[in-house]
Amino acid sequence: xxxxxxxxxxxxxxxxxxxxxxxxxxxxxxxxxxxxxxxxxxxxxxxxxxxxxxxxxxxxxxxxxxxxxxxxxxxxxxxxxxxxxxxxxxxxxxxxxxxxxxxxxxxxxxxxxxxxxxxxxxxxxxxxxxxxxxxxxxxxxxxxxxxxxxxxxxxxxxxxxxxxxxxxxxxxxxxxxxxxxxxxxxxxxxxxxxxxxxxxxxxxxxxxxxxxxxxxxxxxxxxxxxxxxxxxxxxxxxxxxxxxxxxxxxxxxxxxxxxxxxxxxxxxxxxxxxxxxxxxxxxxxxxxxxxxxxxxxxxxxxxxxxxxxxxxxxxxxxxxxxxxxxxxxxxxxxxxxxxxxxxxxxxxxxxxxxxxxxxxxxxxxxxxxxxxxxxxxxxxxxxxxxxxxxxxxxxxxxxxxxxxxxxxxxxxxxxxxxxxxxxxxxxxxxxxxxxxxxxxxxxxxxxxxxxxxxxxxxxxxxxxxxxx
Numbered sequence: 001x002x003x004x005x006x007x008x009x010x011x012x013x014x015x016x017x018x019x020x021x022x023x024x025x026x027x028x029x030x031x032x033x034x035x036x037x038x039x040x041x042x043x044x045x046x047x048x049x050x051x052x053x054x055x056x057x058x059x060x061x062x063x064x065x066x067x068x069x070x071x072x073x074x075x076x077x078x079x080x081x082x083x084x085x086x087x088x089x090x091x092x093x094x095x096x097x098x099x100x101x102x103x104x105x106x107x108x109x110x111x112x113x114x115x116x117x118x119x120x121x122x123x124x125x126x127x128x129x130x131x132x133x134x135x136x137x138x139x140x141x142x143x144x145x146x147x148x149x150x151x152x153x154x155x156x157x158x159x160x161x162x163x164x165x166x167x168x169x170x171x172x173x174x175x176x177x178x179x180x181x182x183x184x185x186x187x188x189x190x191x192x193x194x195x196x197x198x199x200x201x202x203x204x205x206x207x208x209x210x211x212x213x214x215x216x217x218x219x220x221x222x223x224x225x226x227x228x229x230x231x232x233x234x235x236x237x238x239x240x241x242x243x244x245x246x247x248x249x250x251x252x253x254x255x256x257x258x259x260x261x262x263x264x265x266x267x268x269x270x271x272x273x274x275x276x277x278x279x280x281x282x283x284x285x286x287x288x289x290x291x292x293x294x295x296x297x298x299x300x301x302x303x304x305x306x307x308x309x310x311x312x313x314x315x316x317x318x319x320x321x322x323x324x325x326x327x328x329x330x331x332x333x334x335x336x337x338x339x340x341x342x343x344x345x346x347x348x349x350x351x352x353x354x355x356x357x358x359x360x361x362x363x364x365x366x367x368x369x370x371x372x373x374x375x376x377x378x379x380x381x382x383x384x385x386x387x388x389x390x391x392x393x394x395x396x397x398x399x400x401x402x403x404x405x406x407x408x409x410x411x412x413x414x415x416x417x418x419x420x421x422x423x424x425x426x427x428x429x430x431x432x433x434x435x436x437x438x439x440x441x442x443x444x445x446x447x448x449x450x451x452x453x454x455x456x457x458x459x460x461x462x463x464x465x466x467x468x
Contacts (some may be wrong), residue, residue, distance in 0.1 A: 007047040011063050014041045017096040020456060022056075032057055036078065038088055040066025068092055073126070073177065079143065080171040081164035082178065083454035094121045094450060097458040101427045101448045105462075108431035111438045116446040120307050125453040127180040128301050130218055130283065134159055134187050135265070136194070136211035137170035138201040157201040159191040159211075168204050182249055183216045186226060189248055190214060193241065202231055210237065213265055215294065220302050223281035224249075227256040227272055227294040229265070242275045253277050256294055267295050285309060288336055288365050296357050297330050304451045308423065308459055309337040311447045315421045315463035316394050318342050325392035325417070327377050327408075328399050332358030334423070335396070336367055345370035346389050348377050378407045381415065392417045403429025409436045416440065420464040425451075427460050434462060442467055 012025040014037045022033040025043070031054045037043050042064035045057035072078070072086035085093050098119040105113055122128055140158035160173030175184050194201060194211050202209035209231050217225040226245065230238065238257055246255060254277030258270050272279070272294040280293045285306045292298045299305035312334060318324065318341035326335035329347030331354050339345050339362075347370065349355050358372040371389065373380055395417045397404060403426060404412075412420065413436075420441060424430035427448075434443065445463040 007050060008044065008060065009047070009057070010044045012043050012045055014039050014043060014066070017100065027055075030055060034059060036084075037062075038066050038068055040068050074175075076160075076171055076173055076176075079141070079163060080161040080173065082161060082176070084456055086454045090121065090125050090453060093453065094119050097450055097456075098448055100456075100458060101446070101460045104427035104431045105434065105446065108428055109435045109438075111435060111443060113443055114445060116448070119448040119450055119458075120304075120311070121450050122301065122304050122453050124303060126177040128303065128453065129178045130220075130298070130302050131300050132176065132179045132183055132216050134173075134214045134216070135162060135170050136191070136201045136209075136213065137168075138203045138209060139169045141166060141169040141171045157191065157195055159187050159201075179216065180218060182224075182251060183218065186216060186245070186249055186252075187214065189245070190228070190241070193244060197240075199237065199241075200231075207231075207263060210234065212260055217281055217292065217294075219281050219283040219292075221282055221284055223253045223283075224251050225254045225256070225277075225281045225292070225294065226252050227258055229258045229260050229267075231259075232261060233259050238275075246276055254279055254281060258294070285333065285337055288333075290331065290333055290336075290361050291357065291364055292331075293357070295353060297351075297354060298333065299451070301451045304449060305333075308449045308451065308461065309334055311449060311461045312396060312421050312423055313338050313341065315445055315447070315461060316341075316396065316419065318394065322393035323390040325395045327395060327397040329358060329372065330354050330398075332361045332370065332372060334398060335370055336361055336365055338396070339365070339367045339370055342394075343369065344390055346392070347372040348380055349374065350376060378405070378411045381411055391415070394419045394421070396421045396423065398423040399429075399433075401426040401429065404433045406436070409433055412437065413440050416466060418466050422462045422464065424460050424462070425457065427458060430460060430462065434464075437464060440467055441465065 009027055014023045014025050016024050016039055018024045023037045025032045033056045037059055043059045044061045046060050047055045047057040049056040069087050070089050077086045102116055136159050139154050140156040141163040142154050146152045158170040158172035160171045163171050200209040202212040212231045213229040215227045255275045256272040258272040260270055280291050283290045321343040323344040324342040326347040329335055329349045332347050335345040335347045347358050352374045355372045355374045362370045441464040444465045447461045449459045451459050
């Protein structure tokens with residue numbers, strides 16, 4: 001195919017899915033990775049990267065649509081940065097996710113694998129998120145059809161989500177189907193109130209404006225937390241808007257505001273202020289209660305988090321006496337969920353605020369045999385620590401997308417716990433780590449869980465036994 005630029009390949013048949021939601025086709029023995037196509041599509045593609053064995057491209061035209069396609073249910077599909085797979089029936093999404101896990105473990109892990117259990121799909125494929133974050137912006141993302149219309153300007157106040165890959169404009173969302181009401185009603189009311197009262201929406205290029213972002217957290221307990229983030233302090237404005245929201249939405253159980261004058265939207269280093277309620281909500285997994293504040297991490301699909309933790313508990317195979325180490329324990333949810341079957345629970349996490357939450361959650365659930373420590377696992381897990389806390393019989397590890405560090409994998413091999421349960425949100429980095437662990441461990445079970453219908457994200461739980 002040569003190295004020259006602007007290569008267009010016509011009528012490529014998309015034959016399968018690869019990782020990260022890309023689909024793939026083959027041309028003259030080379031694999032072509034393509035975005036926003038599905039297996040069965042016939043597409044004309046312009047290459048954006050061209051290497052010796054593979055290339056990446058984007059679709060110029062669909063010459064024929066796949067018979068697998070269905071009509072997306074959301075009018076914003078393909079525009080906002082959210083759901084990528086709404087054009088696939090849910091059963092097909094699960095099939096491709098299952099295959100993605102298997103291919104990652106086989107190709108990257110190159111280990112002896114037991115049969116993989118069928119993926120656990122979600123019973124609820126819309127309204128499943130307990131948390132959403134909306135952005136207010138003075139620039140609206142224009143649709144392709146609107147670009148040619150001189151009467152339509154991008155300089156409009158909008159409330160919704162960033163368009164994929166575009167940081168300075170926001171897709172003005174009418175209805176997002178990922179979270180149950182009153183999420184859309186609250187967002188639309190803040191937008192309407194802001195426009196009607198001449199309140200400035202945030203300008204991310206100039207870093208000025210009042211209305212900035214808003215988090216809405218809705219729990220299965222019925223508790224509802226709203227945190228409105230504004231660009232600067234204005235007590236009168238804030239009081240007016242907060243009072244208005246409380247009057248319009250009596251379902252809100254805790255209402256906060258946060259003043260963010262930083263260059264980025266993260267809440268790190270900021271102090272949310274409680275306007276009404278406790279400043280937190282309570283969520284339940286089985287009979288366990290978890291206190292979630294505006295800065296707490298908690299799995300965003302409650303029902304599937306419960307399934308994920310049940311699988312983790314099954315794979316851990318606890319009998320009641322074991323010392324269980326929960327690495328990357330976050331707010332302690334996995335360790336607490338497994339606590340009834342463990343003799344001792346030790347949670348380790350880098351983020352001090354998460355450890356503070358974990359201690360509160362243990363107290364809330366009367367789990368007296370759990371202790372939580374802030375720091376890096378490789379630095380904490382020394383002989384002196386084991387002498388004081390006990391060596392782990394079972395280790396749960398639930399790292400971020402990047403997987404575990406080589407140092408931590410080395411530490412796990414050195415510790416030599418009888419069982420490891422590896423919970424992963426990225427099968428590729430999980431496969432890499434499992435390959436390293438295979439020096440001393442055998443994979444006993446593999447269970448994918450779909451936490452995020454209509455996206456390409458997939459969680460996978462793997463059980464490991466120490467070789468003897």
